Amino acid sequence: MDYDEVTSFLGEWGAFQKAMFLLLSLSTVPNGYAGMAMVFLADTPDHHCQLPHLDTSWQQHNLSLSPSLPLEERAGGQWALSRCQRYRRANSTGTGFSNSTEGCLDGWHFDRKQYQSTIVTEWSLVCGDSWKVPFSLSVFFMGVLSGSFVSGQISDRFGRKVTLFITMAVQTVFSLVQVFSVSWVMFCILFYLVGLGQISNYVAAFVLGSELLGKSSRVTFSTLGVCVFYALGYAVLPLCAYFIRSWRVLLAVLSLPGLLYIPLWWLIPESPRWLLAQGRIEEAEAIVRAAARKNRVTAPALIFKDHELQGTNDHSxxxxxxxxxxxxxxxxxxxxxxxxxxxxxxxxxxxxxxxxxxxxxxxxxxxxxxxxxxxxxxxxxxxxxxxxxxxxxxxxxxxxxxxxxxxxxxxxxxxxxxxxxxxxxxxxxxxxxxxxxxxxxxxxxxxxxxxxxxxxxxxxxxxxxxxxxxxxxxxxxxxxxxxxxxx
Missing domain, CATH: 1.20.1250.20 (MFS general substrate transporter like domains)
Known part of the structure; x- marks a missing residue:
């Protein structure tokens, strides 16, 4: 017999299905901003070479820095002061400059008008190191790629629920540790681990929801459920970033909500389909009976009469x-x-x-x-x-x-x-x-x-x-x- 046919007495859209739809969809909210946060964490503000012989604010640079910095063409054909080059000084006082240029040997001065800090200003990821900005996010997606290889096997071996909560913990814990990064390399290593948990979390929630919900609810869950709640997490990102302009504080604020998902462990059950495939019939029946009580329907005296349910434990x-x-x-x-x-x-x-x-x-x-x-x-x-x-x-x-x-x-x-x-x-x-x-x-x-x-x-x-x-x-x-x- 088919699993959906055996459990049809539960109904398609009772209190149990509604609760699972909502709780599993909520678990995907942090995925919406886990990687996208780099839009603000790694944004590059305007900048120019640090000039030790001048003590000036960014607003005054047009007048005081023009003799020290060459011009470069920007997007739209506009000309502005160079971000990566400066004229060589002809003498130690900085009053004279030669026609030859050099790199920013003394670092960079960043515009603080929009951001208090980003990882770009923290570790000077500009000019020769500007490639590190997109590479940082690529490292995150490398973690996502690695997670996609192993998440299915982990879920099949240890269960959907265990995989969901372990990977949510990995994403939350390493995001919080990432706040205390002391170098770009440390930031990237931790970001890889965050990506490793992020995709496994999403896939586990998707699979668990597909197996807990009825046929008529699965398409809705895969679109209005996990996808829409993912987008809601994405929508929260710019609201937080607008009021928090320090990358460390922003990352901490985005990571802490992961701790709120701990109580879901006692609210979300394991997949009965997976339990049946593992031969754990009594546990599967207990979950289905609990769902029946929540939906206020009466379960049969014996739910799973045959261990060889189609689509769950077929070894024929x-x-x-x-x-x-x-x-x-x-x-x-x-x-x-x-x-x-x-x-x-x-x-x-x-x-x-x-x-x-x-x-x-x-x-x-x-x-x-x-x-x-x-x-x-x-x-x-x-x-x-x-x-x-x-x-x-x-x-x-x-x-x-x-x-x-x-x-x-x-x-x-x-x-x-x-x-x-x-x-x-x-x-x-x-x-x-x-x-x-x-x-x-x-x-x-x-x-x-x-x-x-x-x-x-x-x-x-x-x-x-x-x-x-x-x-x-x-x-x-x-x-x-x-x-x-x-x-």
């Missing part, structure tokens, strides 16, 4: 499938290849747009908040479309729309900054709508016997894209900062 086949089965036939090769490419492209587009909000015209806090609101709307629209049109259409049409809009941005004149932001948000809408359907589409496309491996390949392609995504805004700058050093 001795055939062993491998990753080679994903490419063995032409049809499976096409399915695997197309899904992997789509996941890779959509993930690059999603994180490329999300991480580029500080470089958009206008207020970065407002842009980030608008980006989160656009995500919420996109998830709701995708959920509605899934009821009316095929999965394939919900993936391809918004994705193509987002790509077309991104191409149009290049033709927008510099003076029409608001239009550029509107087009960027429209592209974010399309990419996000497609992203929300990927898991559902892949799970329904790959055959049952290779489904886990197929989604694993897609997840690997996705995480590879997210690892590369931080460098796209960096490489897309019109005129990146030159490497420090003599010219």
């Amino acid at each position: 086949h001795d055939v062993r499938y491998t990753y080679m089965d994903l490419v063995r036939t032409s049809k499976m090769r096409n399915v695997t290849f197309l899904h992997a490419v789509v996941w890779f492209i959509i993930t690059i587009s999603y994180f490329g747009l999300s991480l580029n909000t500080p470089n958009m015209n206008g207020d970065p806090y407002l842009n980030c908040f608008l980006s989160a609101l656009v995500e919420i709307v996109a998830y709701v629209v995708a959920w509605l479309l899934l009821k009316l049109v095929p999965r394939r259409a919900v993936v391809t049409v918004p994705m193509l729309m987002g790509g077309l809009v991104l191409c149009l941005i290049h033709f927008v004149p510099q003076d029409y900054s608001v239009l550029s932001v509107v087009l960027a948000m429209a592209a974010k809408f399309g990419v996000t709508a497609s992203l929300s359907v990927l898991y559902i589409s892949a799970a329904e496309t790959f055959p049952t016997v290779v489904r886990a491996m197929g989604i694993g390949i897609c997840s690997m392609a996705s995480k590879t894209g997210s690892t590369a995504a931080p460098f796209f805004p960096f490489l897309g700058q019109c005129r990146p900062e030159p490497f420090g050093g003599p010219k």
Whole structure:
């Protein structure tokens, strides 16, 4: 018998299902700002070379520093004082300068108007070290990539609930330790561990919710549940960053809410499906009976009459499938290849747009908040479309729309900054709508016997894209900062 058929007496949307929907969705809120916080933690304020012979504030630099610093062309063809070069002094008093330039040998002076501190100002990640900024976030996504390899195996071995709470603890604890980083290297190592817990937490919540909820609730949970609450966490980020301008304090404030999830251990049960697969029939029955009491329905005297429930503990086949089965036939090769490419492209587009909000015209806090609101709307629209049109259409049409809009941005004149932001948000809408359907589409496309491996390949392609995504805004700058050093 099928598990859903056996437990049909619970109903589809009782008090138990509503509680699990809400609690598991809430567990994904910190994921919305765990990596995206780097938009503000690692933003680069305006800066110029430190000049020991002058004692001046940033506001006075236009008049007092112009003889000491060469000019450089910025985006839009504007000229401003160099951020990475200075003229060599002709004498020790600094009253005369030669025509040759040198790097910022005495460090940098940063504009403190917007930020009290970021990791950029903390460890001078500019000019020759500016590559460390996108690399810091790539390290986080390397942790996410590593977590995607092991999270499924850990969940199958030790259980969905244990995996969920251990990985939530990993994300929270190492985020708090990260606040006390004394070097950029230490910051990156801890950020890798945060990423390791972040993806495992999200996947465990997704799997646990899919197995605890009924068939009619799973699509809603995968869109309006984990996705929307992820976006709500993303929306909280700019609100906190607006009032907290020190990166250490901001990171601490974003990490501490993870401690609030400790009581959920006593509210969220283990997956009965997983318990049945492990042969722990009595524990599975106890959870289902507790759910029946919460839903105020009467459970049968004996719920699981047969240990061989379809889809939970089926050992009737001795055939062993491998990753080679994903490419063995032409049809499976096409399915695997197309899904992997789509996941890779959509993930690059999603994180490329999300991480580029500080470089958009206008207020970065407002842009980030608008980006989160656009995500919420996109998830709701995708959920509605899934009821009316095929999965394939919900993936391809918004994705193509987002790509077309991104191409149009290049033709927008510099003076029409608001239009550029509107087009960027429209592209974010399309990419996000497609992203929300990927898991559902892949799970329904790959055959049952290779489904886990197929989604694993897609997840690997996705995480590879997210690892590369931080460098796209960096490489897309019109005129990146030159490497420090003599010219």
